[in-house]
Amino acid sequence: MRVLKNNVVPILISFLIVGLVFTILFMMKGFLLQLIGGAALIIVTAVFCIFCGLYLFGNIVWGVIGLVAPIIGLLLIIGIFMWIF
Numbered sequence: 001m002r003v004l005k006n007n008v009v010p011i012l013i014s015f016l017i018v019g020l021v022f023t024i025l026f027m028m029k030g031f032l033l034q035l036i037g038g039a040a041l042i043i044v045t046a047v048f049c050i051f052c053g054l055y056l057f058g059n060i061v062w063g064v065i066g067l068v069a070p071i072i073g074l075l076l077i078i079g080i081f082m083w084i085f
Contacts, residue, residue, distance in 0.1 A: 029084075033080070036080075051065060
């Protein structure tokens with residue numbers, strides 16, 4: 001039994017270190033996803049303001065936004081899931 005005790009402690013310590021490293025990596029990934037989300041929100045807001053400034057084209061601009069925005073959103077969601085997994 002003494003040999004088993006001496007072998008278990010370093011294995012547990014190494015598992016704890018590996019778990020800590022994975023935790024830090026996933027926390028960094030979450031932070032990067034938040035930064036990407038914030039940047040995307042700023043870009044979408046800027047584009048929306050530009051389209052509102054182009055109010056001369058009214059219904060055409062809103063029609064294009066209504067058709068293109070869901071497609072872009074779907075591609076962004078697919079890209080984020082591919083990056084995570």
